Amino acid sequence: MKTNFIKTVGKIALILVPAITLSMNASAHDPKMHAKKAEKADCSKMDHSKMDMKDPVAVAMMKKCMKQSKSSMEKMDHSKMKEMDHSKMKGMDHSKMEKKENKKANSDDHQNH
Amino acid sequence: MKALKILLILLLLGGASAATVMYSGIVNVAADEPHSDIVYWLLEETREASIKKSAQHIKVPDLESPELLLMGGADYEYMCSSCHLKPGLEESDMSIGLYPQPPNLGISHETHQHGTDEELARQNFWVIKHGIKASGMPAWGKTHSDERIWAMVAFIKRLPTLTPEQYQVLTAID
Numbered sequence: 511m512k513t514n515f516i517k518t519v520g521k522i523a524l525i526l527v528p529a530i531t532l533s534m535n536a537s538a539h540d541p542k543m544h545a546k547k548a549e550k551a552d553c554s555k556m557d558h559s560k561m562d563m564k565d566p567v568a569v570a571m572m573k574k575c576m577k578q579s580k581s582s583m584e585k586m587d588h589s590k591m592k593e594m595d596h597s598k599m600k601g602m603d604h605s606k607m608e609k610k611e612n613k614k615a616n617s618d619d620h621q622n623h
Numbered sequence: 624m625k626a627l628k629i630l631l632i633l634l635l636l637g638g639a640s641a642a643t644v645m646y647s648g649i650v651n652v653a654a655d656e657p658h659s660d661i662v663y664w665l666l667e668e669t670r671e672a673s674i675k676k677s678a679q680h681i682k683v684p685d686l687e688s689p690e691l692l693l694m695g696g697a698d699y700e701y702m703c704s705s706c707h708l709k710p711g712l713e714e715s716d717m718s719i720g721l722y723p724q725p726p727n728l729g730i731s732h733e734t735h736q737h738g739t740d741e742e743l744a745r746q747n748f749w750v751i752k753h754g755i756k757a758s759g760m761p762a763w764g765k766t767h768s769d770e771r772i773w774a775m776v777a778f779i780k781r782l783p784t785l786t787p788e789q790y791q792v793l794t795a796i797d
Contacts, residue, residue: 548796549791549795549796550795550796551791551792551795552788552791552792552795553792555788556788556792566687566688566689566692566781567689567692567781567784567785567789567793569689570689570690570692570693570696570793571789571792571793573689573690573693574693574792574793574795574797575792577797578795578797581797
């Protein structure tokens with residue numbers, strides 16, 4: 511019984527060891543080269559002062575970054591932000607923030623009718 | 624009649640020689656063994672003439688639109704950059720291993736191709752759409768619309784002028 515078990519383990523090892531060795535050789539080059547991840551645009555390095563807005567490349571970059579920032583704003587779950595402590599948010603620039611609540615109020619006040 | 628016999632014998636001899644070369648296995652097809660200069664020249668000239676002739680009547684649209692750059696950038700990154708490289712990447716497994724070596728499209732076309740911008744654009748469109756036999760260049764036209772291929776042509780036109788940072792923004796997925 512014991513001899514049979516040792517023989518079986520020996521056979522498995524005989525198959526597994528060369529198989530593992532061969533598969534390691536197959537992935538010997540840098541796997542990072544093949545790992546294509548969906549990267550987001552890195553807009554932090556854009557220098558607007560140096561951009562020529564007549565250049566299609568500059569316009570395309572602006573469009574990409576604006577679209578990205580808009581979609582990331584839309585993905586934020588505002589309903590979970592009730593318990594936000596605004597006193598701890600010293601770095602926030604309120605002048606750049608979209609005032610959605612006011613817009614909503616305006617649309618509901620039927621001034622356009 | 625005698626001339627016809629000689630011609631027939633020559634044809635038979637030619638066919639037999641070609642078959643001997645084909646089936647003897649003496650032609651080395653390994654990609655890490657380059658062609659002789661004369662064979663390389665023959666193949667390159669044949670390829671260039673074929674592309675030039677096939678692409679000559681293609682109408683080139685306006686390639687200056689920013690939307691084309693954004694559409695073409697994402698496709699270039701996923702379909703082309705591993706072989707044709709990009710700003711900040713001077714070689715890859717594919718660019719080293721393929722033979723003939725794919726052109727580095729991150730370098731200005733003046734160093735490896737000739738012709739006006741328009742000629743180059745229509746030739747690039749044709750090559751992307753139809754591919755090149757036995758070169759590793761696929762026919763992307765089988766799975767991509769002409770609009771997407773023109774977008775890639777527009778992007779390739781601007782590629783040599785892009786910095787790695789500009790390239791990253793233009794090719795990123797939304």
